[in-house]
Amino acid sequence: MTERAFGIRGNLPPEFAAEVAHAAEARGYGAFWITAGLGEPNLAPLAAAARASKTIAIGVAAIPMTHSTPNDVVAEVERWDLPQERLIVGVGSGFPPLTLAKFDAYIRQLKAELACPIVVGAMGPKTCELAGRSADGIVLTLVTPEHARRSTDWTAAGIERRDRHGFRSYAYLSTAVGADSIQQLKEEAATFTRYPAFVRHFERLGTPPETAGIAVESLEKLDGALRSWDGIVDQIVVRTTRSSNALEETLALLQAAAP
Numbered sequence: 001m002t003e004r005a006f007g008i009r010g011n012l013p014p015e016f017a018a019e020v021a022h023a024a025e026a027r028g029y030g031a032f033w034i035t036a037g038l039g040e041p042n043l044a045p046l047a048a049a050a051r052a053s054k055t056i057a058i059g060v061a062a063i064p065m066t067h068s069t070p071n072d073v074v075a076e077v078e079r080w081d082l083p084q085e086r087l088i089v090g091v092g093s094g095f096p097p098l099t100l101a102k103f104d105a106y107i108r109q110l111k112a113e114l115a116c117p118i119v120v121g122a123m124g125p126k127t128c129e130l131a132g133r134s135a136d137g138i139v140l141t142l143v144t145p146e147h148a149r150r151s152t153d154w155t156a157a158g159i160e161r162r163d164r165h166g167f168r169s170y171a172y173l174s175t176a177v178g179a180d181s182i183q184q185l186k187e188e189a190a191t192f193t194r195y196p197a198f199v200r201h202f203e204r205l206g207t208p209p210e211t212a213g214i215a216v217e218s219l220e221k222l223d224g225a226l227r228s229w230d231g232i233v234d235q236i237v238v239r240t241t242r243s244s245n246a247l248e249e250t251l252a253l254l255q256a257a258a259p
Contacts, residue, residue, distance in 0.1 A: 002230045004259045007033035007172065007239035008250065010060065014048035016247060021049030023251055024056060027258040031057035031088065033172070033237050038095075040076075041068055046087075047080035059088035061139045061172055061237070062121030066094025070109040077114060084116040090139045090170075092121035095195055100130055107134045119170065123201040125154040132158025137168040137234075142192065142212040145232050147205050152233070169233040174213035176241050177222060177253060184241050186210040214238070219256035226257060 006024040008017060012034075021032040032053070034045050041063045049058050063073060073089065089110065093103045107130075110118045119137035122128045131138040132155035140148050152169055159167055176185035189209035192198040202209050214225050229236045238257040240250050 002233060003030040003235040004226065004257065005029050005031035005033055005057075005059075005170075005235050005237045006254050006257070007035060007061075007237045008045075009240075010034035010036050010042060010045055012045060014045045016250075017045035018048040018052035019247055020250055020254065021056065021058070022052040023254055025053040027254060029056065029254075029259065030235055031059055031237070033059040033061055033088075033239070035172075035239065036060050036063040036090070038064055039067055041073055043076045043080050043082060047082060050080075050083055050086065055086070057086050057088055058082070059090060059119075059237075061088075061090030061119070061141075061170070062092035063090065064092050064094035065098055065103060065106050066096065070106050070113065073110060074113050077116075084114060087114075087116035088119060088137075089114060089116055090119045090121055093127060095197065097127075097197055100126060103127075104130055104134050111136070117166070117168070119168070121172075122151070122155075123197065124204070128152075128154035129158040131155055132160075132167070134158070136166060137170060139170045139172055140233065141172040142174075142189070142198070142201065142205075142209065143171060144205065144207060144212055145229055147212075148229075148232050168235065170235045170237060171229060171233045172237045172239055173226075173229075174241050175222070175238045175253065175257070176213065176215045177219055177256075178217065181241055182215045185213055185215055188241060189213070213241075219252065222253075222256045 117136035
């Protein structure tokens with residue numbers, strides 16, 4: 001069965017992240033994630049989450065490497081003294097994307113300087129293959145189950161060139177419950193169409209951007225929607241679409257999506 005994790009936006013206050021991470025650990029989630037912004041990496045919420053929990057994995061996805069260097073990422077991990085035995089660092093090629101050669105070099109540098117898994121946010125076949133060849137895992141976002149299967153096939157082409165031991169696949173799922181949240185999910189998805197890489201991604205996807213997530217009318221229907229991902233990836237990340245500090249609503253979602 002696919003493991004479940006829980007995620008929030010990375011621009012929420014550290015104390016908010018701490019509350020949610022503590023609750024996620026108590027409810028048996030496999031990991032707590034934050035979404036990286038477009039600027040320099042800010043792992044303060046992840047540090048708060050680490051202090052508020054004991055064993056749950058903590059991850060960030062995916063730091064855009066057009067806005068940061070490997071040295072920036074390493075410095076931020078060290079600045080907050082993040083527990084690397086629990087940490088997962090996700091990186092993306094950014095906007096506009098780095099060349100594959102430069103992104104590959106960045107991944108390899110991070111793997112050499114950090115003792116935690118380095119996973120790659122990937123959309124197209126070439127980046128998926130690169131993840132399989134050079135990273136410890138792949139993070140898929142804005143995908144359907146069908147496209148996730150296709151993406152893991154692309155990844156396999158890179159994995160074939162190395163030992164697959166320890167390689168993991170993650171699906172980062174924007175999750176909306178109720179009419180207001182579903183509308184917010186649609187608006188969030190529409191913002192990605194400003195970027196050519198995402199336009200190409202949605203063309204490959206073959207469905208409207210807002211279908212690349214979880215949208216249900218009520219909390220009671222959430223578990224069934226999440227079960228459609230079982231067996232497709234190693235872990236799904238249930239990520240709230242809320243950008244505001246709405247703790248009670250976030251914890252209700254966490255409770256309903258719990259393993």
